[in-house]
Amino acid sequence: MPFYHKLGEIPRVKHTTFYKIDGKELYREELVSSKGFSGIYSNLYHHHLPSATREIKKIVIEGSKTLDDAPAVYTHCDTDKDPRGGDYIHSREKLLENSQCSISTAKVTQNSEIFYRNARAAELIFVHHGSGVLKSSYGANPFGSGDQIVIPKGTIYSMEFEDFDNNKLLIVESSSAFEIPKHFRNEYGQLNEDAPYCERDFRPPEFMEPINESGEFKLIVKMDAQYSEHILPNHPFDVVGWDGYLYPFIFNIKDYHPKVGRIHLPPPVHLLYTTNAFVLCNFVPRPFDFHEAAIPAPYFHNNVDSDEVLYYLDGDFMSRKGVSAGSLTWHPGGIPHGPQPGRTEASVGVERTDEYAFMIDTFEPLKPTKKVQECQDDNYPKSWL
Numbered sequence: 001m002p003f004y005h006k007l008g009e010i011p012r013v014k015h016t017t018f019y020k021i022d023g024k025e026l027y028r029e030e031l032v033s034s035k036g037f038s039g040i041y042s043n044l045y046h047h048h049l050p051s052a053t054r055e056i057k058k059i060v061i062e063g064s065k066t067l068d069d070a071p072a073v074y075t076h077c078d079t080d081k082d083p084r085g086g087d088y089i090h091s092r093e094k095l096l097e098n099s100q101c102s103i104s105t106a107k108v109t110q111n112s113e114i115f116y117r118n119a120r121a122a123e124l125i126f127v128h129h130g131s132g133v134l135k136s137s138y139g140a141n142p143f144g145s146g147d148q149i150v151i152p153k154g155t156i157y158s159m160e161f162e163d164f165d166n167n168k169l170l171i172v173e174s175s176s177a178f179e180i181p182k183h184f185r186n187e188y189g190q191l192n193e194d195a196p197y198c199e200r201d202f203r204p205p206e207f208m209e210p211i212n213e214s215g216e217f218k219l220i221v222k223m224d225a226q227y228s229e230h231i232l233p234n235h236p237f238d239v240v241g242w243d244g245y246l247y248p249f250i251f252n253i254k255d256y257h258p259k260v261g262r263i264h265l266p267p268p269v270h271l272l273y274t275t276n277a278f279v280l281c282n283f284v285p286r287p288f289d290f291h292e293a294a295i296p297a298p299y300f301h302n303n304v305d306s307d308e309v310l311y312y313l314d315g316d317f318m319s320r321k322g323v324s325a326g327s328l329t330w331h332p333g334g335i336p337h338g339p340q341p342g343r344t345e346a347s348v349g350v351e352r353t354d355e356y357a358f359m360i361d362t363f364e365p366l367k368p369t370k371k372v373q374e375c376q377d378d379n380y381p382k383s384w385l
């Protein structure tokens, strides 16, 4: 929701008659609203009733079980180990979760005709590798590597990939919206000059011709941990126009403008988005701190109020030994972490970093799934010895 956007045909005045070309049948207006009619919203105009559903049945999508009694320990796992594969829905492997956030990765190995709706969570899909197009009721969002796609709660969408050589996604689900931090905006809502991005860095949906087709369209709906299959009598992308602030949008990590200090600056300078329950940060190539005696590697830190998850994308990660692209580390809150032995000394005098990494700091403790145990590096908790 970086700014107001409008696509296609909409009536001059909302909540008034808007007839199809025959002059008799009405388009169906749908208000997609947040925060109980007080948050951002969009008005969509459909060929058909957006609630029309032929059949609903509960289904099970196999996934790794969350381990409620697993100890929270220093964790490093290789998220590329033994992926399940499948389409953009069935390839997801959940790794960590709490009541308001879940973190999964996915190696997408096929396309499918199935539509998806996460009714209870907003999603941020980080495209580590791969390209294609995300289609939704709002239009088309072509995506490529490095793209961070935000999909509002309740959006019906599909993802089509161009090929299947190496598609890798990191998916963060949030019970509250991904928001641009308030201090990045001025009193009029425009992004400030010192924000790490500006409006032109965001890609809203592109216009897509409405699909006015009837038949049987399969939609998987996720409601918290439960899934159901809905058979729709009309194609869900039947929207002739819409306007508003609520829609899927893309920001690429390479467009993030980093901030640099004389001495080491803490993670909030890398902030991307906030939610009610966690924050997201982008670490991108940048010159290091410029004090003549600066230590670019971070000092040891003990975040007593948040768990810290880092996903490593590319480059050399100065504070970590043994991690590589596709690694994920989880440092639970309340116990300290920092650079592995030798990394602090090695960072002194280094002038810049070429790292790309993505951080999720949750305010509520996370729990691992069985998948984390299966792909973790058992020696990592001892890596500071």
Ligand SMILES: [Fe+2]
Binding pocket: 301, 308, 331, 337
């Ligand atoms: Fe940290």
